[in-house]
Amino acid sequence: MDLSARRGLWEMLKNYKKDRIIILTTHYMDEADILGDRIGIMAKGQLMCLGGSLFLKNRFGAGYKITMVKTNKQPNKLIGPYLEDRLGKNIKKMSEVSSEITYQVPVEYAPKFVHFFETFDNDLQQLGIKSYGISITTLEEVFLKINADFQKT
Numbered sequence: 001m002d003l004s005a006r007r008g009l010w011e012m013l014k015n016y017k018k019d020r021i022i023i024l025t026t027h028y029m030d031e032a033d034i035l036g037d038r039i040g041i042m043a044k045g046q047l048m049c050l051g052g053s054l055f056l057k058n059r060f061g062a063g064y065k066i067t068m069v070k071t072n073k074q075p076n077k078l079i080g081p082y083l084e085d086r087l088g089k090n091i092k093k094m095s096e097v098s099s100e101i102t103y104q105v106p107v108e109y110a111p112k113f114v115h116f117f118e119t120f121d122n123d124l125q126q127l128g129i130k131s132y133g134i135s136i137t138t139l140e141e142v143f144l145k146i147n148a149d150f151q152k153t
Helices: 003-016 029-035 053-060 079-086 107-127 139-152
Strands: 039-043 046-051 064-070 092-097 100-105 129-136
Touching (some): 046 053, 046 139, 107 129
Antiparallel strands (some): 039 046, 064 129, 092 100
16 A cells, blocks of 8 residues: 555544444554554464553653764764763663764653753753754554563563
8 A cells, every 4th residue: 555545544544433443453553553542562462462552652662762963973972971960870872873872761751851951952062962853662662672572481
């Protein structure tokens, strides 16, 4: 199905689901995230979890990712201690490739974000950061984590 047909189907399903129960199976987690009121994730024929998108992300997700574009391609030794000092010690560096660096921030640090980002915006230049973005765990990451956990058992 091409992209425009897929989006058209999504719109149709969203419009028709009022006062109905629609059971949809998909391998596309973005589709499940957009269309599903309750999402069940299965592994090897077993239902591993069931809940709304936000519940699953909070329960099984890794929190937030801050991705920054550095002003140069050299390793940045300033940003890690800066994040730990202002948000908390459980910050985890996920990657640093070329001029991009990504950190994982636990969900429990979210209440500090308002004050943090006000200060962070003013400190970007001295930290060697050109721009940044923040995102919450995706349903795809939740799916991969649940299936990885299932493989361990």
